[in-house]
Amino acid sequence: MTGQPLPGFRDFFPPEHSALRSIFEAWREASRRSGFSEYEGPELESLELYTEKSGDEIVAQLYHFKDKGDREVALRPEMTPTFARMVASQHRNYRKPIKWFSVPRLFRYERPQRGRHREHYQWNCDMVGEKSVAAEAELIATLCLGLSLLGLGANDVVVKVSDRSWWDAFLAKHGVEEKDKPGVLRTLDKLEGSTPEQRKDKLGKLAGFVEEAWQGQGADSEALKAVHQGVKDLGYGGWCETDLRVVRGLAYYTGVVFEVHDRAGKLRAVAGGGRYDDLLKKLGGEDLPAVGFGMGDAVLAELLKEKKVLLEKKGGAEIFVVAEKAEKSLALALVGQMRRNGWSVDYDPGAGKWGKQLEVAEAKGARWGLLVGRESAEGRLGLKELATRKQLEIRWSRAADENICLEPNPGEWAKVVG
Amino acid sequence: MTGQPLPGFRDFFPPEHSALRSIFEAWREASRRSGFSEYEGPELESLELYTEKSGDEIVAQLYHFKDKGDREVALRPEMTPTFARMVASQHRNYRKPIKWFSVPRLFRYERPQRGRHREHYQWNCDMVGEKSVAAEAELIATLCLGLSLLGLGANDVVVKVSDRSWWDAFLAKHGVEEKDKPGVLRTLDKLEGSTPEQRKDKLGKLAGFVEEAWQGQGADSEALKAVHQGVKDLGYGGWCETDLRVVRGLAYYTGVVFEVHDRAGKLRAVAGGGRYDDLLKKLGGEDLPAVGFGMGDAVLAELLKEKKVLLEKKGGAEIFVVAEKAEKSLALALVGQMRRNGWSVDYDPGAGKWGKQLEVAEAKGARWGLLVGRESAEGRLGLKELATRKQLEIRWSRAADENICLEPNPGEWAKVVG
Numbered sequence: 020m021t022g023q024p025l026p027g028f029r030d031f032f033p034p035e036h037s038a039l040r041s042i043f044e045a046w047r048e049a050s051r052r053s054g055f056s057e058y059e060g061p062e063l064e065s066l067e068l069y070t071e072k073s074g075d076e077i078v079a080q081l082y083h084f085k086d087k088g089d090r091e092v093a094l095r096p097e098m099t100p101t102f103a104r105m106v107a108s109q110h111r112n113y114r115k116p117i118k119w120f121s122v123p124r125l126f127r128y129e130r131p132q133r134g135r136h137r138e139h140y141q142w143n144c145d146m147v148g149e150k151s152v153a154a155e156a157e158l159i160a161t162l163c164l165g166l167s168l169l170g171l172g173a174n175d176v177v178v179k180v181s182d183r184s185w186w187d188a189f190l191a192k193h194g195v196e197e198k199d200k201p202g203v204l205r206t207l208d209k210l211e212g213s214t215p216e217q218r219k220d221k222l223g224k225l226a227g228f229v230e231e232a233w234q235g236q237g238a239d240s241e242a243l244k245a246v247h248q249g250v251k252d253l254g255y256g257g258w259c260e261t262d263l264r265v266v267r268g269l270a271y272y273t274g275v276v277f278e279v280h281d282r283a284g285k286l287r288a289v290a291g292g293g294r295y296d297d298l299l300k301k302l303g304g305e306d307l308p309a310v311g312f313g314m315g316d317a318v319l320a321e322l323l324k325e326k327k328v329l330l331e332k333k334g335g336a337e338i339f340v341v342a343e344k345a346e347k348s349l350a351l352a353l354v355g356q357m358r359r360n361g362w363s364v365d366y367d368p369g370a371g372k373w374g375k376q377l378e379v380a381e382a383k384g385a386r387w388g389l390l391v392g393r394e395s396a397e398g399r400l401g402l403k404e405l406a407t408r409k410q411l412e413i414r415w416s417r418a419a420d421e422n423i424c425l426e427p428n429p430g431e432w433a434k435v436v437g
Numbered sequence: 438m439t440g441q442p443l444p445g446f447r448d449f450f451p452p453e454h455s456a457l458r459s460i461f462e463a464w465r466e467a468s469r470r471s472g473f474s475e476y477e478g479p480e481l482e483s484l485e486l487y488t489e490k491s492g493d494e495i496v497a498q499l500y501h502f503k504d505k506g507d508r509e510v511a512l513r514p515e516m517t518p519t520f521a522r523m524v525a526s527q528h529r530n531y532r533k534p535i536k537w538f539s540v541p542r543l544f545r546y547e548r549p550q551r552g553r554h555r556e557h558y559q560w561n562c563d564m565v566g567e568k569s570v571a572a573e574a575e576l577i578a579t580l581c582l583g584l585s586l587l588g589l590g591a592n593d594v595v596v597k598v599s600d601r602s603w604w605d606a607f608l609a610k611h612g613v614e615e616k617d618k619p620g621v622l623r624t625l626d627k628l629e630g631s632t633p634e635q636r637k638d639k640l641g642k643l644a645g646f647v648e649e650a651w652q653g654q655g656a657d658s659e660a661l662k663a664v665h666q667g668v669k670d671l672g673y674g675g676w677c678e679t680d681l682r683v684v685r686g687l688a689y690y691t692g693v694v695f696e697v698h699d700r701a702g703k704l705r706a707v708a709g710g711g712r713y714d715d716l717l718k719k720l721g722g723e724d725l726p727a728v729g730f731g732m733g734d735a736v737l738a739e740l741l742k743e744k745k746v747l748l749e750k751k752g753g754a755e756i757f758v759v760a761e762k763a764e765k766s767l768a769l770a771l772v773g774q775m776r777r778n779g780w781s782v783d784y785d786p787g788a789g790k791w792g793k794q795l796e797v798a799e800a801k802g803a804r805w806g807l808l809v810g811r812e813s814a815e816g817r818l819g820l821k822e823l824a825t826r827k828q829l830e831i832r833w834s835r836a837a838d839e840n841i842c843l844e845p846n847p848g849e850w851a852k853v854v855g
Contacts, residue, residue, distance in 0.1 A: 054783030056752030084502030252769035334474030351670035365472030368571035
């Protein structure tokens with residue numbers, strides 16, 4: 020048996036998984052607070068769902084195959100096509116604007132590298148049915164809330180906002196024909212880190228004007244002004260700035276686009292999104308305006324590690340019950356009872372010697388040892404805070420309904436031990 | 438674009454997803470309280486990881502293909518091989534017994550039917566490194582806790598416990614040779630719902646003895662007695678009974694096995710598991726004893742729906758801010774502030790007329806409407822409980838740190854409105 024996952028895939032042992040969960044929890048909490056409802060779709064879809072949106076070029080990056088029913092299928096590389104399919108089939112049942120989010124697992128056959136895997140998780144938030152840029156402001160505020168719940172602030176990240184319609188007008192003004200625009204936009208998208216010479220080379224006579232735009236000499240469009248105002252009203256003004264260098268490579272964006280970057284500029288984009296008013300119609304759905312973003316777990320985790328706000332915990336229970344062999348039934352009853360009351364409780368099922376059980380309790384990282392010795396026959400138990408070795412006695416008794424009462428109960432232990 | 442998922446796959450719109458999440462939350466909470474730590478692995482693995490454990494016959498049920506790097510890969514049909522691979526690679530870093538759980542998504546190319554899909558979620562709990570049947574009792578108690586957190590009790594479900602070693606001894610006693618045992622066990626596993634005649638037909642001279650065993654005339658083995666005692670001590674005695682008809686088809690079980698069924702016996706098994714002491718070694722890992730169970734989401738959801746304890750909610754925010762156009766900035770500031778304080782808050786980004794905003798608030802199922810009208814300039818806001826139409830006035834002010842204070846704050850609204 021091979022001991023490793025496939026190249027580009029990840030095993031999440033309990034410490035790494037607890038870090039991943041803290042990311043998921045922040046994403047879900049920010050979504051909930053912002054009024055987004057969660058949905059999920061299949062991880063395997065018809066291949067044509069992807070080729071229809073992105074053309075055949077995407078196939079090179081897909082995990083696709085023929086299933087046993089002779090269907091051409093693919094592991095989803097992104098959530099938007101599934102989202103579009105689901106919105107098309109049920110949007111009539113939902114009041115607009117629809118605010119949905121998801122935390123899908125996505126698959127791409129790419130060269131694995133730092134912060135880029137063949138399988139990753141992504142927070143997807145979308146709003147459908149709202150034409151005004153209030154939607155963009157709301158989406159940006161939601162992602163800022165998510166990042167702040169993870170311990171990041173405006174000093175750590177920046178939301179760079181740009182406007183595809185501004186670029187549209189810019190290109191038209193400088194004589195670029197409609198049919199050539201997508202190509203020029205793709206070129207612009209790939210200029211990050213280029214030298215002025217390289218830009219001159221690739222953009223020809225446009226280069227000088229682009230240079231000016233990059234240096235912020237273009238005034239914000241009306242749309243950008245309104246987005247900045249909305250984001251500021253919602254409390255995230257300091258997180259946001261106009262940066263026309265952001266164009267987003269994907270062909271389907273139609274208006275405001277944005278990317279989240281680390282302030283130091285060391286990593287790839289943490290998140291990206293924008294307005295895609297034509298896509299839902301193109302994918303066979305209704306003609307509905309839409310704004311959305313995606314935020315992957317991998318680059319985000321890199322950033323959180325760098326800022327030392329991502330904690331890897333081994334897990335394990337808070338309370339560990341240690342018992343004499345003769346008291347095993349009482350010990351198990353205590354375990355069952357405390358768990359039903361909401362506490363996380365463990366014990367040594369092999370029931371080794373007293374000292375060995377205590378050793379397991381410490382090795383597993385429990386905070387409390389609840390000691391069930393001979394004195395338990397007289398209603399007395401020992402309580403030990405394992406790290407400080409403080410110890411005291413507590414009382415147990417059986418109520419009329421057979422439930423076991425502890426005095427003090429676990430919620431009071433920290434206070435009592437002091 | 439096809440509006441439907443592939444056959445056997447499911448879309449989870451917000452109501453269905455909220456039902457699914459309540460299942461996940463119960464699984465995770467029961468695991469946490471019972472001292473299990475979460476892990477996760479890749480959904481795509483080497484094909485040989487599955488053929489090594491289950492032989493080539495499993496391939497007929499797999500989604501497998503050659504990836505762009507010419508590797509034979511498969512979507513995972515179960516978690517145990519990944520779990521075994523991960524345990525083998527890191528078990529030395531963890532104190533035994535290892536208690537890990539996962540909530541993987543699994544894929545099988547099967548005929549879709551009620552409660553059986555081509556893609557489903559499964560709660561997997563495993564304990565590694567414990568020889569005594571205290572492990573079985575702990576696993577059974579954990580799954581009972583999970584079911585009880587979902588609102589099910591011993592009147593709804595039964596944990597049927599059996600013992601493969603008992604059957605081993607039984608078959609030996611009746612002259613079945615070692616090499617024929619797996620075949621006979623598989624036959625026994627498929628006798629559910631058969632007539633005595635059919636059993637005679639399939640089992641020959643064994644039939645009479647099997648009949649006696651089925652009718653509970655065999656005494657519990659020592660292992661079964663100890664499991665029942667442990668489960669009873671942990672508080673779930675009423676959930677559990679010996680039923681030797683349970684044998685579990687899979688070849689790798691070595692001792693106690695168990696299945697959870699609905700008491701009415703109408704559905705397929707809700708969960709199944711048992712001891713598999715030889716499997717980790719066979720899969721190239723260490724020689725470690727292990728017990729585990731799996732519980733799928735599909736049959737469980739059927740049962741919860743039948744018992745009417747599975748709630749589908751549309752989601753949506755609790756508080757909806759309704760504002761005059763002139764007060765938009767203040768309204769957004771209130772939205773941002775309340776969200777940062779942990780409340781779920783929504784508003785109409787299109788900012789239609791007052792009446793339309795209230796209508797959206799109601800359509801989206803908000804409990805509270807926070808009304809920001811002209812009186813807000815004097816520090817006054819309206820608060821409306823939308824379902825009861827009760828309305829009262831509350832105060833807002835800006836603190837020195839620019840934060841907005843509400844009086845009373847949202848935590849007190851229910852009490853104040855009464």
